[in-house]
Amino acid sequence: MNANHASCNVNSKQNEKKSRLIIAISGASGAIYAIRLLEVLQQSEIETHLIISNAARQTIAMETEYSVQQVRQLANVNYDIRDIGAAISSGSYRTLGMIIVPCSIKTLSAIAHCYSDDLISRAADVCLKERKPLHLCVRETPLHLGHLRLLSQAAEIGAQITPLMPAFYHQPKTIDDIINQSINRLLDQFEIELPQDLFQRWCGSIAN
Secondary structure (H helix, E strand, O other), rough: HHHHHHHHHHHHHOOOOOOEEEEEEEOEEEEEHHHHHHHOOOOOOOEEEEEHHHHHHHHHHHOOOOOOHHHHHHOOOOOOOOOOHHHHHOOOOOOOOOEEEEHHHHHHHHHHHHOOOHHHHHHHHHHHOOOEEEEEEEEOOOOOOOHHHHHHHHHHOEEEEOOOOOOOOOOOHHHEEEHHHHHHHHOOOOOOOOOOOOOOOOOOOOOO
């Protein structure tokens, strides 16, 4: 056994009980959702593994007040989009699954067609083949038939289509209220409980 492989085994045993969640940011509008997700998970037991696409770097700069470096610092582990040999590119590396938020149509297309030309599409394909949750937070409107067919194809092979559509039953007052509700509901899909919910959950209508 070579030294690198032995070291990998030791680290694997040390981190065996950690719950790891892969988060990918593609170039679609809505990078703030991923940033808020990373901020929230910093207060949890979840170990976050982050991939930022090249297009997402531009989106982060255009849409937010964060630098790419600041976003990277919010994650426990960071990966280069080109690193196909990364830990998360293998099904033997244990994770809870993956969230792509936001998910561009280009990224959706790569996943739907099993075209793994970068680490985001490869890690997503690994989640699908290992039957682990893969949530695609698609951000595009309106959708033409080609988009809809890709969404259907991705769902057929096991992806969860999870567009972050604003809800209003909690009577949001700010953009942060809308973002927080969407993020909390996304974490619900992985049964990740926060010390305190980020929004007021629906408790049923009040009869007159």
